[in-house]
Amino acid sequence: MKSFVRMSYPYILWIAVFIVAPMIMILLYALTRTGNGTLTFQFTLENFSRFFSDPDFLRVLWTSLRIAFITTVFCILIGYPAALFIANLPEKRQTLMILLLTLPMWINMLLKTYAWRGILMNFDLESEAKVFIGMVYDFLPYMVIQIHTAISKLDRDLLVASYDLGANPWQSFLKVTLPLSVPGIISGITLVFHPAVSSFVIPKLLGGGNYVLIGNLIEKYFLVAGDWNFGSAISLIMALIIIASMYLTKKLDRNAGED
Amino acid sequence: MRKLIEFKNIVKTFDGQVVLKGVNLNIFENEFVTLLGPSGCGKTTLLRILGGFLEQDEGTVIFDGQCIDNVPPYRREINTVFQRYALFPHLNVYENIAFGLRIKKTGDDIIRQKVQRMLSLVNLEGYEKRNVTKLSGGQQQRVAIARALVNEPSVLLLDEPLGALDLKLRKELQRELTRIQQEVGITFLFVTHDQEEALTMSDKIVVMREGEIVQIGTPLEIYNEPVNAYVARFIGESNIVDGTMPADYKVRFDEKNFECRDFGFRPDEPVDVLIRPEDIEIVKPRDGVLRGTVKSAVFKGIHYELMVETQTGTSKTVHMNVVTQHDLTNQAAGEKISANDFYVDLEDLENREMTDKDFISIANAQAWDEEGRDISLTKVSHNIENRTGVYSITFGTEKKTEVTVKVYVIHPEYVQDPRHNIGITALDFFITPDEIQESMAISTDLKTWASAEAWNLQDDSSIEITDVRFDFNPAEVTEGSYEITFSTRGREYKVETTSAHEVGDRIGLDFGPDDIHVMHKEVADA
Numbered sequence: 001m002k003s004f005v006r007m008s009y010p011y012i013l014w015i016a017v018f019i020v021a022p023m024i025m026i027l028l029y030a031l032t033r034t035g036n037g038t039l040t041f042q043f044t045l046e047n048f049s050r051f052f053s054d055p056d057f058l059r060v061l062w063t064s065l066r067i068a069f070i071t072t073v074f075c076i077l078i079g080y081p082a083a084l085f086i087a088n089l090p091e092k093r094q095t096l097m098i099l100l101l102t103l104p105m106w107i108n109m110l111l112k113t114y115a116w117r118g119i120l121m122n123f124d125l126e127s128e129a130k131v132f133i134g135m136v137y138d139f140l141p142y143m144v145i146q147i148h149t150a151i152s153k154l155d156r157d158l159l160v161a162s163y164d165l166g167a168n169p170w171q172s173f174l175k176v177t178l179p180l181s182v183p184g185i186i187s188g189i190t191l192v193f194h195p196a197v198s199s200f201v202i203p204k205l206l207g208g209g210n211y212v213l214i215g216n217l218i219e220k221y222f223l224v225a226g227d228w229n230f231g232s233a234i235s236l237i238m239a240l241i242i243i244a245s246m247y248l249t250k251k252l253d254r255n256a257g258e259d
Numbered sequence: 260m261r262k263l264i265e266f267k268n269i270v271k272t273f274d275g276q277v278v279l280k281g282v283n284l285n286i287f288e289n290e291f292v293t294l295l296g297p298s299g300c301g302k303t304t305l306l307r308i309l310g311g312f313l314e315q316d317e318g319t320v321i322f323d324g325q326c327i328d329n330v331p332p333y334r335r336e337i338n339t340v341f342q343r344y345a346l347f348p349h350l351n352v353y354e355n356i357a358f359g360l361r362i363k364k365t366g367d368d369i370i371r372q373k374v375q376r377m378l379s380l381v382n383l384e385g386y387e388k389r390n391v392t393k394l395s396g397g398q399q400q401r402v403a404i405a406r407a408l409v410n411e412p413s414v415l416l417l418d419e420p421l422g423a424l425d426l427k428l429r430k431e432l433q434r435e436l437t438r439i440q441q442e443v444g445i446t447f448l449f450v451t452h453d454q455e456e457a458l459t460m461s462d463k464i465v466v467m468r469e470g471e472i473v474q475i476g477t478p479l480e481i482y483n484e485p486v487n488a489y490v491a492r493f494i495g496e497s498n499i500v501d502g503t504m505p506a507d508y509k510v511r512f513d514e515k516n517f518e519c520r521d522f523g524f525r526p527d528e529p530v531d532v533l534i535r536p537e538d539i540e541i542v543k544p545r546d547g548v549l550r551g552t553v554k555s556a557v558f559k560g561i562h563y564e565l566m567v568e569t570q571t572g573t574s575k576t577v578h579m580n581v582v583t584q585h586d587l588t589n590q591a592a593g594e595k596i597s598a599n600d601f602y603v604d605l606e607d608l609e610n611r612e613m614t615d616k617d618f619i620s621i622a623n624a625q626a627w628d629e630e631g632r633d634i635s636l637t638k639v640s641h642n643i644e645n646r647t648g649v650y651s652i653t654f655g656t657e658k659k660t661e662v663t664v665k666v667y668v669i670h671p672e673y674v675q676d677p678r679h680n681i682g683i684t685a686l687d688f689f690i691t692p693d694e695i696q697e698s699m700a701i702s703t704d705l706k707t708w709a710s711a712e713a714w715n716l717q718d719d720s721s722i723e724i725t726d727v728r729f730d731f732n733p734a735e736v737t738e739g740s741y742e743i744t745f746s747t748r749g750r751e752y753k754v755e756t757t758s759a760h761e762v763g764d765r766i767g768l769d770f771g772p773d774d775i776h777v778m779h780k781e782v783a784d785a
């Protein structure tokens with residue numbers, strides 16, 4: 001065991017340098033005022049109050065959450081039947097289908113999004129609808145794979161037992177397959193909601209310049225406005241939202257498991 | 260009793276392999292019926308067809324007077340207890356049992372009442388809230404039984420339900436299942452490969468083999484009057500010997516005539532004779548209807564299981580010549596060489612053109628240098644002809660280290676036993692004391708050195724030589740000639756007795772007409 005512990009040192013170093021240290025810096029920036037010297041820090045909560053007192057910022061936050069939520073719902077609605085369909089195919093076909101499904105994930109997201117922009121230019125859609133299409137397209141494979149894994153792990157005997165006890169195929173689905181695939185749905189949600197809430201490339205490219213999500217906001221304050229303190233504060237707010245939602249889904253998962 | 264289920268000429272094939280070959284079977288109300296057979300006999304397939312999980316290729320299943328071939332499983336009034344329980348892991352004990360009732364939209368108060376009754380039937384009161392995945396195997400199986408029975412089916416199917424449990428638990432659940440069946444009074448169709456389980460629990464046993472029903476009967480009928488050797492061997496311990504029926508109520512085996520209770524055979528029809536080991540009584544040799552020697556005695560807990568040989572097998576005795584090898588030394592090359600004289604069967608010479616390698620191995624020829632390293636023998640020259648006689652053979656190395664030994668080409672006598680159709684042969688041989696002392700399995704090595712073989716005179720198939728007798732101590736053997744006897748298995752009877760007997764004891768075996776059961780020979784499948 002000891003030797004394995006030692007093998008994790010490089011990883012711990014990596015995390016410390018590239019994750020923990022930047023996080024501390026974000027925290028530091030978010031809690032200080034612009035124009036700090038190397039030695040003088042002016043701690044303040046101004047950045048946060050600025051965010052929460054401005055209705056425009058709150059609207060952006062709300063839109064981001066709404067878009068991520070709707071994207072996740074669509075991913076479940078489309079992904080679940082797809083996963084169920086794939087799980088019922090012969091094993092060889094399943095592998096092929098999963099491969100086809102994951103194929104777009106190998107292509108750069110920017111490239112795919114530009115392609116979608118080209119396609120959607122020909123349609124007269126609202127910018128929000130275009131963003132949905134791009135987001136669902138991009139995140140759907142994560143959802144399908146998670147649900148498919150959960151369904152294919154299901155013991156076939158349970159369905160046989162369910163028929164045996166008088167449940168028709170639809171009832172068996174509702175009472176056996178669906179509840180037993182909840183863990184898959186939940187890990188699917190984790191994989192879709194979190195990146196969706198913070199995505200900024202897709203809304204920027206598909207939503208047109210005036211469609212602003214929280215990811216775009218962060219990008220703008222860091223790269224365009226150069227206000228790292230406020231940008232860090234927004235990043236921190238979003239990180240807290242994601243942590244909270246992870247905690248919620250974990251809890252949901254545990255409850256489902258205990259029932 | 261009312262007929263509840265009727266299988267009519269059920270045929271089922273999987274990937275071109277016929278699993279059920281036209282099965283006809285009637286099952287009545289309130290019966291505990293067991294389908295018994297080895298794995299692959301089609302018993303589970305038949306059960307699954309009744310449950311509706313498989314579709315037969317041909318034939319019809321009638322349930323309660325109606326054809327149910329097109330009824331999906333969830334509309335059949337049949338419930339199943341699966342071998343691997345198949346409990347719903349996301350539901351607790353209570354909800355697992357309530358599953359079927361909830362599907363039928365039964366009221367909550369009635370569900371509560373019925374589930375409670377089931378829990379007390381299977382002795383699991385107080386387990387309602389338990390997580391089913393945390394229960395023991397036996398408890399899980401009880402939940403599975405309750406989950407099936409709560410729906411009040413007319414038939415309960417049990418697919419090897421006790422197979423995954425340990426012996427003690429299995430016994431306990433066997434008793435419990437019998438009790439439950441008597442209490443609820445419905446038909447149980449039970450599938451097992453365990454004959455003991457079948458005997459203790461069933462009203463009716465259906466013995467199956469390769470997709471066909473071999474015999475249907477009560478446990479007592481199946482045990483006492485099996486229709487053929489297959490059923491007899493499958494159910495309980497048995498001695499099955501070849502015999503003939505000279506006349507009704509007379510059977511001949513072991514060169515003796517016996518009275519029996521069987522009749523209706525063709526005169527002198529070859530038959531299988533069954534005598535159960537527990538029906539044979541051990542008496543003094545002169546009081547027995549058969550006499551024999553105890554070949555082995557194994558303590559089985561309550562009784563001893565003896566193998567008693569009433570007729571010795573066919574045997575052949577040869578001489579083993581133990582000689583000390585004299586090494587020849589080639590001073591110039593710094594090598595030593597040695598080899599034994601040996602015997603060769605003329606027939607072997609004629610038939611399979613013996614190679615130099617064969618001669619080296621039979622003569623145990625070897626050469627080595629001063630440090631004991633083996634040197635390969637590259638030269639073999641001889642004057643052996645395809646006629647009996649004494650010849651000589653010379654083995655040599657690259658450096659001309661040579662040894663010459665005698666080869667006896669003989670035409671050995673085969674022992675033929677036309678009564679049992681057995682032939683046996685073995686050759687005299689030369690051997691060194693070292694080789695005998697170094698042997699790890701002396702009986703096997705003696706067979707090899709003597710080229711001992713036994714075969715069936717009719718079809719030439721080989722027969723095992725089970726007995727090698729010799730009167731020397733392998734660890735202290737010295738030069739000289741020794742007799743070795745090889746023999747095939749004789750007629751042996753398995754006897755169960757509570758008194759201890761030593762291997763080698765002469766005893767008499769006693770049994771009466773009631774202990775003999777005569778069966779038709781099995782008809783070989785075309």
